Amino acid sequence: MTVADDIPLAKPARAGKATQPFPIRRVVPGVLTTLIVVFCVAPFLLVLAISFGRKVDGAAWVWDLTFENYQRFFVGVLWPDEITLLYLQQLYYSFYFAVIASLLAVLTALPFTLLLTRLKRSTQAMWLVFILSSLAMSEVFIVMGWDILLSNNSGLPKLFRETGLTAWLKDVGWFQTLRDWGLANPRNVKFKTSDFATVLTMSYLVWPYAVILLYPALSRLDPSLAEAARTMGAGRWTVTRTVTLPSIRLPLLGTTLLLFVFLLGTYVAVTVFAAPEKHTTAVAIYSNVRGANLNAPFGATQAIMLLIAASTCLSLGHLLNRKAEGAR
Amino acid sequence: MLGLSLKGVSKSFGHITAVEPTDLSFPKGELTALLGPSGCGKTTLLRMIAGLEAPTRGTILLGGEDITTHPAHKRKFGMVFQSFALFPHYSVRENVAYSLVIGGMGKAAACKKANALLETVQLGGFGDRRIGELSGGQRQRVAIARALAQEPEVFLLDEPMSALDAKLREEMQVELRLLQQRLGITTIVVTHDQREAMTMADQIVVMSNGRIEQIAPPQEIYHQPANTFVADFIGKANFFDGIVVEGGVTVGDTHLTTQANFQSGSPVQIAIRPERAAMDDEGGANRVAAKVMFVRDLGPLREYHLQSDIGPMIVEYAVGETGPTLSTGDATTVRLPPEAIQVFPRAAPKSQAA
Structure with a gap:
């Protein structure tokens, strides 16, 4: 045995502790869970709880466990004497505007994005930066712009009148058609208030999102698929119908659903451009929670119902897609 | 016999000349290989023949008829792409029947013909499979069957073996050649693989820098190269x-x-x-x-x-x-x-x- 054999070895535990890496794998999920609970689950549960609360006449509201708010949502406040479908109608208009605007945004963004993917890389980057930067504008700012553009005294209607376009429309007889569509008064064209202006502004709001969501899928689309179809006798429209659209079916559906859900909550555009009888659930929720009604429990009920309706739509979309996949 | 011919066909992209003025004949029923290194203009030439690129100058004639301005979907030359370009959202049978269905053939008749074509390429029984369920070699056969479904006058293949492994590539070269001989269809294959060209072609067109270096049968190309480029590139x-x-x-x-x-x-x-x-x-x-x-x-x-x-x-x-x-x-x-x-x-x- 040598002297060296007698020297006790240093315990490696201490060194091991010092070099132990930061347990990021355990910390990150914990932080994420906390964030989700604090910012998503807790507010949702709070809204859910408030929806069962009770409004006190002439005062605020109190915690309770009543289903009156849900009953009111479906059959109106006068039930059982009378059934009114006002709140269901508001939900219907939420869907009506959101569906049309999301479809319009996707249908117009699709050809644009297809063309964009065929440009030079540097030009594509320039366009994408421009489109991304347009997202910096708030809903209020955009709606204000459209409000000026479509207002009767300073916008397009004035331009129509000054350039003689209104007179020409009257001469050729198309002015009456515009009146039938609610886009003209006896003197001139008018876009406020109208479904047209509401849908247009809502589409404009989400159009950059549509481009950005469709771009990855379209830029990955193999151009030889369309070329192969062309060599087999397919014209431009047949290629689009049988090859391009089916190849991007999932991203198309996903983008439309995402925009639809986003648009269900549109408030400013609907308030400014939609006729009062066509106001949506989002407007009604604001009116109940912060507006004139001060009926937070019923506002919360409407929010929950809007959420349930949106979730049902998303589930239905998912189900239809799986069915279509299964049928192939 | 009048087949496909090119008269002074050239292609430029801006100030870059991809294909210099080219005169070339593809004899009817024979297989011609366009052979050359990457970037020599062979794929551009093939795409001009298919109608996927418009020539800058020159004329493309098929059986004496000028087809230069005919779009790809009017020429209907069957084409197999390097990536095979099979439609992932259709089954194997639907892929093969595609040209027939869009051409107005009834679904039942199209399926029957697609099944016969799948038998021809030894894929009978694979009709219901998804494209994602096929191997590389099987995908290539589906691409060939799909291109042949419309009974094209000219059959074009753009580097059809490049996605296959070496052993399968050799097998498919022989198989493709046998199929072409059986069908007697005018065929043009683009390749950078001299073995592939030597195995399959009746005539090889060696290209370099957008120019044709030599046109001759494989043995002549090998034993009597026209210049040092051909002597160097072949063998x-x-x-x-x-x-x-x-x-x-x-x-x-x-x-x-x-x-x-x-x-x-x-x-x-x-x-x-x-x-x-x-x-x-x-x-x-x-x-x-x-x-x-x-x-x-x-x-x-x-x-x-x-x-x-x-x-x-x-x-x-x-x-x-x-x-x-x-x-x-x-x-x-x-x-x-x-x-x-x-x-x-x-x-x-x-x-x-x-």
Whole structure:
């Protein structure tokens, strides 16, 4: 045995502790869970709880466990004497505007994005930066712009009148058609208030999102698929119908659903451009929670119902897609 | 027989010329290979034939009819793409029946014909499968069946074997050639693989830098290359720079007897295939002293890498041939038969076997 054999070895535990890496794998999920609970689950549960609360006449509201708010949502406040479908109608208009605007945004963004993917890389980057930067504008700012553009005294209607376009429309007889569509008064064209202006502004709001969501899928689309179809006798429209659209079916559906859900909550555009009888659930929720009604429990009920309706739509979309996949 | 022909067809992208003015005929019922390195313009030429690119100048004729301005969907040339371009959202049968269905054929009749075509490419019973469930070789067969479904007058294939592994590629080359011979369809294959071109083609068009270097049958291309590019690109060759003299060529201090149709004093490049040079005791002209630097045994072939008096060279023997048994460092003599030496005007300097 040598002297060296007698020297006790240093315990490696201490060194091991010092070099132990930061347990990021355990910390990150914990932080994420906390964030989700604090910012998503807790507010949702709070809204859910408030929806069962009770409004006190002439005062605020109190915690309770009543289903009156849900009953009111479906059959109106006068039930059982009378059934009114006002709140269901508001939900219907939420869907009506959101569906049309999301479809319009996707249908117009699709050809644009297809063309964009065929440009030079540097030009594509320039366009994408421009489109991304347009997202910096708030809903209020955009709606204000459209409000000026479509207002009767300073916008397009004035331009129509000054350039003689209104007179020409009257001469050729198309002015009456515009009146039938609610886009003209006896003197001139008018876009406020109208479904047209509401849908247009809502589409404009989400159009950059549509481009950005469709771009990855379209830029990955193999151009030889369309070329192969062309060599087999397919014209431009047949290629689009049988090859391009089916190849991007999932991203198309996903983008439309995402925009639809986003648009269900549109408030400013609907308030400014939609006729009062066509106001949506989002407007009604604001009116109940912060507006004139001060009926937070019923506002919360409407929010929950809007959420349930949106979730049902998303589930239905998912189900239809799986069915279509299964049928192939 | 009138087949497909190109008259002065060229293509430029801005100031870059992809294909220089080209005159070319594709005999009816034969298989032509467009062979060349990447970027030589062969795929651009094929795409112009398919109607996927418009020629900058020139005329494309099919059976005497000018089809230059016909769009791709009017030409209906069956085309197999490098990526196969199979439609992932359709089944195998739907892919094959695609051209028939969009052409107005009833679904039942289209399916019946698709099934027959799948049998032709030995994929009977695969009709209901998804494209994602097929191997590379199976996908290629589906692409071939799909392109043939519309009974095209011209069948185009753009690097059809490049996505396959080496063994499958060899098998598919033979299979494709047999199928083409059976159907007797005018076929154009783009490839950068000389073995593929040699295996399948009746006629090879060698291209480089947007230009045609030589058009000839495979054996002629190999044994009588038109220039150093073709000699270098097709197979292997030993190249040496020399000067034409009376009765042959002088390489360095060595006189090599050969037939050189150039004026005396002209700078030339000579080429000799590795299998045409010999290390034997036969007498005769053109014997060059050499030393073995490396022996490369490839199974069916054995290559001797030599340092000779006229420069480095490779001599090749096949299994079964009577050849010497030499090792690294051995001294030997190489015989360069005069009839095996090809003489070209001197181009880019080359001193080593390709």
